[in-house]
Amino acid sequence: MNTPGTPVARRGLLEFRAEQHTFEIGGVRVGGRPGSRPAVLVGSAFYHGHKIHRDADRGEFDAEEAARRIGLQDQYSELTGNPCMLDVVGASPEAIVKHLAFAASATKAPLLVDGTTIDVRLAGLRYAAEAGIAGRVVYNSIQPEIEDVELDAIRAAGVDSAIVLTYYLKDFTAKGRVQAVHELLPRLRDAGIHKLMVDTCVLDLATMGQALSAMHEIKDEFGLPVGGGVHNAVAVWKGLKTKMGPQAEKPCMASALSLAVGIGADFVLYGPVEDAPYAFPAVAMVDTALSQLIVEAGGRLDKSHPRFRIG
């Protein structure tokens, strides 16, 4: 078995050269050899267009419905044994604070602070520090062109977990994504951000191929937890509903997740949190299949593994 730190002479399926790092974030462990630890599923809430919004800019929403949808993820996480995190999006600083405050009490899962503008993300960081939940949040996301002021703010908030999005326009290939990690790692270490989850950037069906390749390469070279928003590939697939029909959407989403976890993804973003009933069973199935590689190699699995829950 490829135990941490042990060089592997002849590599088998999903064995990697680098020691595989696992990080504990808010009670959830992410990373490691595929099959040994179940993949982490990340559902998104309060994103643009999410039906729970009443006034997205002011952070007003249907709390009862939000709680129900977030609860669905927790329920399927418990059912399958796959850990979860909640991607909390905000359209404004005011909104992200309200969303985080709500999410922090609605679920025990780690929370991703997600905003496309720096002021939104920084407001989320400040709230996390003030509310004493810095150890439970993941900064989403750090990109290769991040400036020091943003890294300083993450450190100042006491947050040491982040998603690294390898959106690297200088070389938008699988290799470019690996290069992005090379360039960012020293800066992130200096900034005290040690718990890194590398999102290999899925923008459409074809970039999913690049992202999957990069996931393998990054695990092999750095041993860091990898994954990504593979649901993006399905969400922007123009011909999916028009050519295949609306019934094809969920199976394709579940297939994309399965594919990613099957090649070694440690975490996957599956889109709207209410899609948990489609996402979790698919990933739990793959995790269970991969767990046999660990068993055959003489490894032991934790009793919380999907293998012991879904059969």
Added chain:
Amino acid sequence: MTSSQPDASKLYEAILTGDAPAATEITQAAIDAQVDPQKLVTEQMIPAMDEVGRRFEQGEYFVPELLIAGRAMKGALNLLRPLLAARGVEPVGRVVIGTVKGDMHDIGKGLVASMLEGAGFDVIDLGVDVPAEKFVAQAAEKKADIIALSALLTTTMLSIKDVIQAMRKNESLNKCKVIIGGAPVTQQYADTVGADGYSSNANGAVSLARQLLSA
């Protein structure tokens, strides 16, 4: 074509397949053989990017192909631009592009910039989080034909209106057009804020820009 002249049609293929080193090499060989640079642009490069756009619309090409074709085109253009300028050849049009104030999102805007450049436009990319005054000042200074605005959020989308209002107050930009795009942006919003056009994707933005300049 004489036997000593390079086959310029290979430039079309190099761009179509996103082979940046080949595109640069063929372009340099064509320059050395004194092939008309404008003909390279109009007969090989722009048709190649048009075909890239068509394939994207048809679902044959995806984002990676758009990006690598744009990069191949850019490499060739970098070699040709000084020669075109020396001959007084004007670009198809000049576009000042950026993501509006408060918005750091770059992906969509980058794609549009790349596609416009590939289609022969002179593109001045102001980056992300660009204030209205900067859009207007740069458009006026560079004598832009088009200002292209991107926004990803409902909150930052409001900044589009600020840019359009500031621009309309500047007499030197009377003829300048505004095109907008981004996830929350719609044709209805474009009509409301007085934009000249809206596109939901990068290829559509190129068609829109051409259409506005030919009107």
